[in-house]
Amino acid sequence: MAAVGVAGLLLFGVAMVMRRLLAPVSANPVRLTTYESGVDPVGSHWAQTQVRYLGFAFLYVIFAVDAVYLFPWATVLRDADLGAASLAEMGIFIAVLLVGLVHAARRGLLRWLP
Amino acid sequence: MSTLAALAATTDNPVADFGDTPWWLSLVKALLVFVFLLINTLLVIWFERRVIGRMQQRPGPNRAGPFGLLQTLADGVKLALKEDIVPKAADKIMFWAAPAIAGAMAFVSFAIIPMGGTVWMFGHKTPLQLTDTPIATLLVLAVAGVGVYGIVLAGWSSGSTYPLLGGLRSSAQVISYEIAMGLALVAVFLYAGSMSTSQIVFAQNDLWYIVPAFFSFVVYVITMVGETNRLPFDLAEGEGELTGGFHTEYSSLKFAMFFLGEYVNMFTVSALATTLFLGGPAAPPGIAAIGDGMLNGGWWGLLWFVVKLWLFMFFFVWLRGSLPRVRYDQFMRLGWKVLIPTTLVWVVMVAFIRAAELGFLGDSKVSLLGRDFPRATLFIIACIALAVLVAAWFYDNHQVKRRAELEEARAMDEEIDPFAGGHPVPPLPGQRLVEPPLALSAARPAPVTDSGSEENRG
Amino acid sequence: MTVGGAESALFWIAGPLAVAGALALLFARKAVHAAVGMATAMIVLGIFYIAQQAEFLGVIQIFVYSGAVMMLFLFVIMLIGVDSSDSLVETIRGQRWAGLLLAAGLAAITIAGIGKAAFGTPRGLAEANKDGNVSGAARLIFGDYVWAFEATSALLITAALGAMLLAHRERLTPKATQADWSRERIRSGENVAGLPAPGVYARHNAVDTPALLPDGSPAELSISRVLRARGQVGTTGALTQVTQEIEHEVGDESDEQATTRKDDDA
Numbered sequence: 001m002a003a004v005g006v007a008g009l010l011l012f013g014v015a016m017v018m019r020r021l022l023a024p025v026s027a028n029p030v031r032l033t034t035y036e037s038g039v040d041p042v043g044s045h046w047a048q049t050q051v052r053y054l055g056f057a058f059l060y061v062i063f064a065v066d067a068v069y070l071f072p073w074a075t076v077l078r079d080a081d082l083g084a085a086s087l088a089e090m091g092i093f094i095a096v097l098l099v100g101l102v103h104a105a106r107r108g109l110l111r112w113l114p
Numbered sequence: 115m116s117t118l119a120a121l122a123a124t125t126d127n128p129v130a131d132f133g134d135t136p137w138w139l140s141l142v143k144a145l146l147v148f149v150f151l152l153i154n155t156l157l158v159i160w161f162e163r164r165v166i167g168r169m170q171q172r173p174g175p176n177r178a179g180p181f182g183l184l185q186t187l188a189d190g191v192k193l194a195l196k197e198d199i200v201p202k203a204a205d206k207i208m209f210w211a212a213p214a215i216a217g218a219m220a221f222v223s224f225a226i227i228p229m230g231g232t233v234w235m236f237g238h239k240t241p242l243q244l245t246d247t248p249i250a251t252l253l254v255l256a257v258a259g260v261g262v263y264g265i266v267l268a269g270w271s272s273g274s275t276y277p278l279l280g281g282l283r284s285s286a287q288v289i290s291y292e293i294a295m296g297l298a299l300v301a302v303f304l305y306a307g308s309m310s311t312s313q314i315v316f317a318q319n320d321l322w323y324i325v326p327a328f329f330s331f332v333v334y335v336i337t338m339v340g341e342t343n344r345l346p347f348d349l350a351e352g353e354g355e356l357t358g359g360f361h362t363e364y365s366s367l368k369f370a371m372f373f374l375g376e377y378v379n380m381f382t383v384s385a386l387a388t389t390l391f392l393g394g395p396a397a398p399p400g401i402a403a404i405g406d407g408m409l410n411g412g413w414w415g416l417l418w419f420v421v422k423l424w425l426f427m428f429f430f431v432w433l434r435g436s437l438p439r440v441r442y443d444q445f446m447r448l449g450w451k452v453l454i455p456t457t458l459v460w461v462v463m464v465a466f467i468r469a470a471e472l473g474f475l476g477d478s479k480v481s482l483l484g485r486d487f488p489r490a491t492l493f494i495i496a497c498i499a500l501a502v503l504v505a506a507w508f509y510d511n512h513q514v515k516r517r518a519e520l521e522e523a524r525a526m527d528e529e530i531d532p533f534a535g536g537h538p539v540p541p542l543p544g545q546r547l548v549e550p551p552l553a554l555s556a557a558r559p560a561p562v563t564d565s566g567s568e569e570n571r572g
Numbered sequence: 573m574t575v576g577g578a579e580s581a582l583f584w585i586a587g588p589l590a591v592a593g594a595l596a597l598l599f600a601r602k603a604v605h606a607a608v609g610m611a612t613a614m615i616v617l618g619i620f621y622i623a624q625q626a627e628f629l630g631v632i633q634i635f636v637y638s639g640a641v642m643m644l645f646l647f648v649i650m651l652i653g654v655d656s657s658d659s660l661v662e663t664i665r666g667q668r669w670a671g672l673l674l675a676a677g678l679a680a681i682t683i684a685g686i687g688k689a690a691f692g693t694p695r696g697l698a699e700a701n702k703d704g705n706v707s708g709a710a711r712l713i714f715g716d717y718v719w720a721f722e723a724t725s726a727l728l729i730t731a732a733l734g735a736m737l738l739a740h741r742e743r744l745t746p747k748a749t750q751a752d753w754s755r756e757r758i759r760s761g762e763n764v765a766g767l768p769a770p771g772v773y774a775r776h777n778a779v780d781t782p783a784l785l786p787d788g789s790p791a792e793l794s795i796s797r798v799l800r801a802r803g804q805v806g807t808t809g810a811l812t813q814v815t816q817e818i819e820h821e822v823g824d825e826s827d828e829q830a831t832t833r834k835d836d837d838a
Contacts, residue, residue, distance in 0.1 A: 008218030058735030067296040072710030074303030100729040112443030126704030256634040
């Protein structure tokens, strides 16, 4: 596993060395400016972005934690002692989360357009 | 289906036995996986351009090598010969790190994919799989989560507006669809009782999970397109809106890294779909029966695996050739309002089906089509079908009512002839156009007369 | 306790990486570098868990912490700005002292709690992972700690409401459409055709350069008010100079233009 990842990094290293050997370099101040479809860039690049992304990131965290509980549950369901009980437990858990999601949707958090 | 319950083991440990695999053999296998992915990527880019060419009635690349097979290689060499530009406004360290993360992370997940049965390799009996753990499938999700950093950092470090927007979009997109993907996988885990890929493949001996977990398969296929930023969900690099998205400022081999990462990711998600829903390296049902399973397992598995993998690749290409890009708000609405809630409900349904199979809800069985089904399973499936039907009926009624309302509203509008004044005039609010009757017949494509000479046009 | 060669090698390679990431979190000057440093530390910790055969915990660590929480960090950074430095002004009087006091209290409780912990005899990995690592963890979650698990759902739903409070504003009035804006312009009688667009010239094309009015003076309205507030408005002096020089030579220059040129030069 790690070996494949390391191989990927090595590939990147080899590619970078190859580029250094093969690719031409001609520094040109105009070429190094930010690309904005032919319009000259003004000021620094950074502009504030939509706060909506933040809402979705929050929801992601919530549902990631939810998924984290679902995964082990999938393996415990076959258990003779806990299986039936865990089914009810997980039913309550998912119902509570769904209520949350439906509430968020009704209040318009999930609507991308304002 | 009840035999499934018997097959699902009481442990979630992998069934693949790595006992006879020395460390050097693991390294060899790692290298082979890496080379396999590289070659496949080279092939698939050519394949994509040729197939899309066919779909658009043009030949596609056919000059470099036989059938243009070497076109991708030529493009790669060309990229290496391009000047590498680091914009002045860029954050140098992250600008370098981003393509490295995107390129390297793409390869990692493939380590847990079972690509064939158990084979003899250099005098050792070893499974055609690099490694397996009880959490192998989750590893793919975790690695995908880390891979997003490549895109976000690329967008941020470029010091430019288009990449920043593209990076943000892409990360929001990937995390939204990762949730739906994870939830879709839960149904498979419920059936298999394990997250180890070899165990899941083993549990599909009897029936591929595409049948009992059909809805999960549909959701997974949708999310895998969203995860890999491919058309119709390639909003992160929507050319019409963001020029190139997160890789606008990248050039030369750094750009090639993103390109490579995207295609390898496509292979990874397809391989996971193959493993989870199509029985991995298992032979297709009819062929598996030939000669007491002689075409099933061993090196043959690799063949079936590659065939299934490329079916998914063709599906990716087909999508790209036929669908337009969706709007971002539509995309997010699909993810959060449709995929996630329905998949959550589906997971609960599957849990009840499983509980019925395991005998939590009564033990009586019914024989059907040569299989034993617990009565409770059939009852739950009937309940689900009924619920779906009722929901569909309500939805349909609602649609009919809405359409009727729309029609009524339209009927109130005054009809105008757009050409009344001699030149076309758009309708004002409260007016509607009289469609010229010729529009439809004029829009019909002219019959193709000459298709034989296309190959020669280049 | 003995540690295998491969594991100690992993420790000596990955350990420093985790420490470097943690130090980057403390000392990096750019907020994004700090966040990436923390992500590195989290991922390496996850790898350590996996190396110690707590595979489920390790993967969850990477999935949740580096995947979700760090993404949240990055988003926050993007929203509040990359260049902005922290404001050290106290908005609520005494909040710093109150914060320190609460932190000290939390630390005291934590230390007291951990100090009292009694260790049972370890049963060993073989028994814990008998049915597989995930099943072992799952049995604890859904068996012994089921109330904590159900309480988590309440916590999560609270978090969802918090997200809504932070990142969502409800509209009390419908959003003005393009048609509404147009009607409003015509009713007020100002800029009926919309505001003028910024300058587009053969040699220079930027949003920070104002358009020129027929008399050659810059049209202030064509510049976005954000740029004006930031003080990033460019000058048109160099652009109009050439034209004016030619006009001067052919004797076509009006008095107004002459004064504008003087203004621009100054």
